[in-house]
Amino acid sequence: MSPPSLVGVFPVLPTPFDAQGRPDVGSLRKLVAYLLRCGVDGITYPGVASEVGQLTPDERLSLVDAVLDEVAGRVPVIAGVSSSDAALTGRLAAAASARGAAALMVAVPPDRKSAAEQIGYFTQVAKAAPEASLMLQNVPLPVGAGLDPEVLLEVIAAVPAIRYVKEETLPSGQRLTVLRDRGPAHLLGVFGGAGGRYITDELRRGAAGTMPAIELAEVHTALFKAHREGDADRVRALFTRMLPVLNVQAVFRWSLTKYVLKKRGLIADTRQRMPGPLLDALDAADVDAFLGDIGDLLLPQDQLP
Template identity: 30%
Template sequence: METMNPADLIRGVSPVLEVPFDDDENIDAEGFGRLVDHVLGTGVSSVMFPGFASEFHKLGGDERITLRDVLLARTRDRPDVAAIISVPEHATVLAVAAAVDAVRAGADAINLLPPHLLGPAPDAVRAHIASVLDAVHPVPVVLQYAPAQTGTALTAATIAALRREHDNLHRVKVESTPPGRMVTDLLAGDLPIPSLIGYGGLQLPDALRRGAVGVQPGCSFTELYQRIWRDWEQGRADAAEHLHRRLLPYLSYWLQHVELIIAAEKLISRRRGLTATATCRRPRHVLDPYETAMIDRFLAEFADELAPTEPLVKPAGQKP
């Protein structure tokens, strides 16, 4: 199989992997491996771990490495798939060490979440980003711009200046609300920087019209995002937007809070038989009966689009 540049694989649908926990909130590494296999089986060319959808903020360092290595064992020898390993460490020295270690372990790309706790100065944030870019060069880096979640604001001009000095800054994951203006501005400079959008792809059609090259949603219904992406790529924009409009009532509700969409996606995964539980680590959002009923309506509405596959584990509520 022809080897591709990892940066070229970071496009289309690039799911952020969730982490299965057992009923006692211990990580389920075997279950995570099965979930990775399922997501890769949908035909995506890249995946990311750990992100907000992975509950990275609730994982211990050893747990993150354990799960990272489960993922890399499945992607290290696959030239058609890029494993993007996220580095959310707040201290620059720790972020550099984590990024270098991930590359040594087989990561194809790094996702960098800039420091944000206690409001670091803009110059310090830029220096942090530059240090990681230098440390892993020439490995491609995706810079995560998530002002709503972190409070850290970066301008397109600041990112463009970093790109001029660091040619391995290949992508920006845009999670501003709305993302469109940043997508446009990043492409308008002398060195255009392509964007992925996050935030569940809530504004995906607008972002694609503006030149975004992909989306990084959660992984519980990757097939729906894949269908939107294929329709768009193959010139069926009306079909892509129609499917996206059907998703909007659900996405707009779940995206009211990060913990809410994490809980919703985990129950979807459980209902589909992709994971053995829907457990989130505490503190967590507990779905009420109306929110649970919404998930069941979602699964009923999209039953035809979510290709039937042999469940990895027995779906919730199904008798032995």
């Protein structure tokens, strides 16, 4: 594999909603400013952590525009363009590519059961945005197809536009090793996801970076800085300190992320469109305590946008 050109921490922005359930563009822009202050290497939007399945195509187009406008070229943006409809994915891909996205993230659709069907889907998307780099997001069932490494390698080899993979099917580290060792020359890097819960294993195996949710962006960037400096002890120490919050995030997903961001004054409302468990008072008290334990790793309130 050639050296990756996209490397580091690319958090996935959530989609803030107002009290009426409409996208809150002001809060979204504030989250972009927060990530830039954290020193992230890039930004991803929209993805699973963005409740992307609950957004209309027009909302997706306008919100990606807002993110790219707020970033203003300061870091690369990976635009999520996934859908089960290849024509819609192509439309979203062409628009995001024309607007300046650095790469287009496309989840493997679960209804394509064979390698040939997956190849046909990704080939159609690649034709819609011929200048773009695609990132194949291997999401496990039921959201994605959770392709085995052998099938992934067949798909990647057949579609040269696929230059990155976000591997989220477990065990992600072992799968990452297979892709790195046997991927074609045009595969530039493999990223981890899954909230950053397996980041130490992924980095040890040569991951190009990580694409977690954003509530601990400062800690993720500090951890990756330690990785770049070869400080494995600090990588492990930072990961260990994050784990209590990551454990809660694994269960509560959008509820946890939005609770933390609202508590820190970064979004106006915790409303979510995606169904799922919500934090109750005891859960929130736990999260407050865990955040207190890592307060020294987070940006002070007066440094937040």
